[in-house]
Amino acid sequence: xxxxxxxxxxxxxxxxxxxxxxxxxxxxxxxxxxxxxxxxxxxxxxxxxxxxxxxxxxxxxxxxxxxxxxxxxxxxxxxxxxxxxxxxxxxxxxxxxxxxxxxxxxxxxxxxxxxxxxxxxxxxxxxxxxxxxxxxxxxxxxxxxxxxxxxxxxxxxxxxxxxx
Amino acid sequence: xxxxxxxxxxxxxxxxxxxxxxxxxxxxxxxxxxxxxxxxxxxxxxxxxxxxxxxxxxxxxxxxxxxxxxxxxxxxxxxxxxxxxxxxxxxxxxxxxxxxxxxxxxxxxxxxxxxxxxxxxxxxxxxxxxxxxxxxxxxxxxxxxxxxxxxxxxxxxxxxxxxx
DNA sequence: CGGCGCGCGTTATATTATTACATTCCGTCC
DNA sequence: GGACGGAATGTAATAATATAACGCGCGCCG
Numbered sequence: 001x002x003x004x005x006x007x008x009x010x011x012x013x014x015x016x017x018x019x020x021x022x023x024x025x026x027x028x029x030x031x032x033x034x035x036x037x038x039x040x041x042x043x044x045x046x047x048x049x050x051x052x053x054x055x056x057x058x059x060x061x062x063x064x065x066x067x068x069x070x071x072x073x074x075x076x077x078x079x080x081x082x083x084x085x086x087x088x089x090x091x092x093x094x095x096x097x098x099x100x101x102x103x104x105x106x107x108x109x110x111x112x113x114x115x116x117x118x119x120x121x122x123x124x125x126x127x128x129x130x131x132x133x134x135x136x137x138x139x140x141x142x143x144x145x146x147x148x149x150x151x152x153x154x155x156x157x158x159x160x161x162x163x164x
Numbered sequence: 165x166x167x168x169x170x171x172x173x174x175x176x177x178x179x180x181x182x183x184x185x186x187x188x189x190x191x192x193x194x195x196x197x198x199x200x201x202x203x204x205x206x207x208x209x210x211x212x213x214x215x216x217x218x219x220x221x222x223x224x225x226x227x228x229x230x231x232x233x234x235x236x237x238x239x240x241x242x243x244x245x246x247x248x249x250x251x252x253x254x255x256x257x258x259x260x261x262x263x264x265x266x267x268x269x270x271x272x273x274x275x276x277x278x279x280x281x282x283x284x285x286x287x288x289x290x291x292x293x294x295x296x297x298x299x300x301x302x303x304x305x306x307x308x309x310x311x312x313x314x315x316x317x318x319x320x321x322x323x324x325x326x327x328x
Numbered sequence: 329c330g331g332c333g334c335g336c337g338t339t340a341t342a343t344t345a346t347t348a349c350a351t352t353c354c355g356t357c358c
Numbered sequence: 359g360g361a362c363g364g365a366a367t368g369t370a371a372t373a374a375t376a377t378a379a380c381g382c383g384c385g386c387c388g
Binding site: 058059060075076079098 | 374375376377378
């Protein structure tokens with residue numbers, strides 16, 4: 001069973017976050033092993049850093065974070081790792097924030113949608129199933145062939161709404 | 165009656181584009197008059213430039229475009245005009261492209277969704293009604309209060325799919 | 329062993345956007 | 359009409375995000 005969640009989307013403040021990180025890294029190892037991809041030290045480290053919390057990470061903050069570690073701190077270092085992780089489906093880019101979050105794989109198939117809380121700055125990933133269908137219908141009506149869906153919703157998560 | 169459209173979304177190649185521009189500017193004038201906003205020369209010019217075609221405009225391309233016109237060509241000039249037009253609801257920002265398109269107001273109420281053709285680089289704005297409902301349901305289940313919806317779909321429009 | 333491809337380092341530069349402050353324009357109030 | 363005040367614009371500098379181009383080293387595979 002996963003950790004307790006507020007309605008299955010945003011993790012409860014008390015959740016065992018180390019476990020999120022461990023699971024994410026283990027999942028990444030599995031994926032890379034299965035698909036013959038190389039989870040190099042830099043790539044693994046960037047993935048860990050992204051999973052430091054449930055807030056989206058900015059590329060240049062990741063760069064800052066690896067200062068002092070034995071990696072280059074020039075921008076291409078982190079952008080290359082991000083590209084790899086994006087291609088591997090291990091992270092997502094949040095377009096409206098120019099930032100990156102770990103893929104929590106709860107959506108499994110289909111395009112996810114993202115809930116972005118402007119209170120705590122966390123992002124939750126939901127299965128975009130119903131939304132995807134509605135998009136498909138609208139696109140079909142317009143004679144449009146869908147490649148990729150970007151669905152990013154800003155607002156307040158349950159916890160932050162209670163605080164307000 | 166509006167110009168002939170391909171399924172009501174992407175304008176036909178033959179459409180009277182000057183008319184799009186004239187309508188957009190007239191609408192902007194109306195909106196600004198109604199709400200006591202000032203459609204200054206720069207703002208009007210930027211709006212016209214954005215309506216030059218149905219492709220999204222980049223901020224620095226707009227800046228280039230006003231070279232030689234009696235406006236400052238420093239970035240804040242165009243960003244301020246864009247902010248004004250965004251606030252007034254006269255244009256939209258396409259997050260996944262860092263670019264701006266004219267609001268065609270066909271959506272009327274509710275959040276629009278955008279179809280972005282990777283063939284011709286045009287963007288169509290659709291009413292996001294069905295999608296918005298699906299988003300609302302998913303958000304409610306997650307205990308999330310929605311402020312703003314960003315729905316951007318990439319793919320191929322009818323015309324470009326036929327070409328392929 | 330030789331070549332090839334991938335990952336990484338490095339430098340430079342491109343692209344997108346904002347901050348801060350000075351100046352000008354314009355309507356309002358006296 | 360003149361003084362004030364707020365909005366709009368000009369200007370210079372800089373911040374934030376992202377990519378291009380090139381070379382090196384290492385492991386794999388013939």
